[in-house]
Amino acid sequence: MAKTPNFTGWRVVILAEEDANTEKLRRQLALLGIAASLQWLPLADDQLPDLVIVDADRGWDELLPWARRKPARPVAALLGSEAPGRIAWAIDCGATAFIPKPVAASTIYPALVLAVTAHEQRMEDEARIAKLEERLKLRPIVFAAVNQIKADRRIDDEQAFVLLRSGAMRRRMPIEQLAALLVGGLETLSEAG
CATH class of the missing domain: 1.10.10 (Arc Repressor Mutant, subunit A)
Known part of the structure; x- marks a missing residue:
């Protein structure tokens, strides 16, 4: 069984506009010991947080500094829409967990755990594949x-x-x-x- 992370001291950037959902999200993150900042500007590649939460309903491609499906950090998506295009966009951004809108406090911690666990697994898999590819070349x-x-x-x-x-x-x-x-x-x- 995977160990659930302790988020105390983590830094999270919420890529969304301020509203009731982000207010509730920030309050719950603070209770988990997470320092959360809110911005609706593209994320700088040189100032990446420990985790990113992105508004998938309104996000755009240049909001995140990494290539599609190659996230440099764990990503969770705020999502109120059932539109397949918005879900696909979130997945392309690297989101491996969703926090439904309207935000409920009980959905936040499981989404963060899932996002972090899936990101760590992805990184381990990529490292394993790179090692196997190198061995194959040799x-x-x-x-x-x-x-x-x-x-x-x-x-x-x-x-x-x-x-x-x-x-x-x-x-x-x-x-x-x-x-x-x-x-x-x-x-x-x-x-x-």
Whole structure:
């Protein structure tokens, strides 16, 4: 089970015009220990808060400084409309939680938890994918190292890969790193094989 965040000390920017909904929202955020500011101007890329709440009913593309579906911070959307275009816009902005209008105090904390949890998961997934893509790019080097070990030791593919893997484990480094060192002539395998 995921740990729910403690929002005390967090800074939130509400991208909306002042009204009864934002007033209630700010009051509830203060009770959660969150410093909230309200603005109806585009968010500056160099002054990002811990979390963004955006009025999806009236928002526009340049309101947020990041590319579509690539939010730099967790995003929750204030939404009173059922218009598919407004919902799609909020999702494109990176919103992973909605706070319905009129705002009810009981909807705010769960929306913030959901937005933060989904954002953290997205960041972990993107990091994992980037790491896998990097490893995939290095597969030809691993293949070259396996071929080199095969030729040097006169063994088959499977035995060569086992030697490479065990050598990487002994050195506590990724297989790809050891393969690059072997192919570059900077390392040798002294393991029996």
